[in-house]
Amino acid sequence: MHQNALDLFQILVQVGATPGEDFSFNTEDGTCALSERAYALLREAYPDIDWGNCATVSERDINQAIAAVHDHLDVDFVNRLLDRIPLRLQQLSDEKAAWYLLHVLDGVELRTGIPIYDLLLDRLPLHDQVQLAQSLSHIPNAVPCGEWMVDLVFAAGGYPDDISLEWDEAVLTERGMRLLASVWAGEQNLFEELARSAA
Incomplete structure (x- = not known):
């Protein structure tokens, strides 16, 4: 995992998001997928950052x-x-x-x-x-x-x-x-x- 993705992974875990459930990463193209819960946790912890630029919600x-x-x-x-x-x-x-x-x-x-x-x-x-x-x-x-x-x-x-x-x-x-x-x-x-x- 690239350093930026690892940093985001750590931030997500610190704010209470659950890997695999609330978020996942595509290390090949550097994108991440966040659940609505992960977005909410990030927005609450870091309201000044536009988290929509780094992630998309996906269903599989x-x-x-x-x-x-x-x-x-x-x-x-x-x-x-x-x-x-x-x-x-x-x-x-x-x-x-x-x-x-x-x-x-x-x-x-x-x-x-x-x-x-x-x-x-x-x-x-x-x-x-x-x-x-x-x-x-x-x-x-x-x-x-x-x-x-x-x-x-x-x-x-x-x-x-x-x-x-x-x-x-x-x-x-x-x-x-x-x-x-x-x-x-x-x-x-x-x-x-x-x-x-x-x-």
């Missing part, structure tokens, strides 16, 4: 997006990912969990149009929702980790030989990169990296 057909991803991957990506996230959050420090969530929630929605955060909240018991909110509150102090890539590749149908962690760095095979690129988008252009590695 979630079921259609989920079906398209599942058809493409031939696996139940969304449920596999939703099963993995709570388990992973229990294993990570709050700062690493913030990095993990920042990449999973933003990157999957950007690439697929699927609001993972909303779906996750619908599934989580209250205790886990509190843990999720606590992890998100640590975004300003997020510590990089590679576990987010591991979980996305596995949820997309990958196997242990498609991705591994060496310290906190993810090492992907060509197949692992293709799986990740099919469900995630962000600052790094995986297709360019794949083309360079194949050359």
Whole structure:
């Protein structure tokens, strides 16, 4: 996520907006989508700024997006990912969990149009929702980790030989990169990296 988008993400969280529910980012073209609630929170906290210039309200057909991803991957990506996230959050420090969530929630929605955060909240018991909110509150102090890539590749149908962690760095095979690129988008252009590695 570019610095301006990261700054806006932090502002939105600070004013009480919920990622995936109240807002999402398209890091490829630098745009953001805000719900009416997010607009209201921003207008209340910063009334002198015209927030309409940086965002548009958008609605998506979630079921259609989920079906398209599942058809493409031939696996139940969304449920596999939703099963993995709570388990992973229990294993990570709050700062690493913030990095993990920042990449999973933003990157999957950007690439697929699927609001993972909303779906996750619908599934989580209250205790886990509190843990999720606590992890998100640590975004300003997020510590990089590679576990987010591991979980996305596995949820997309990958196997242990498609991705591994060496310290906190993810090492992907060509197949692992293709799986990740099919469900995630962000600052790094995986297709360019794949083309360079194949050359």
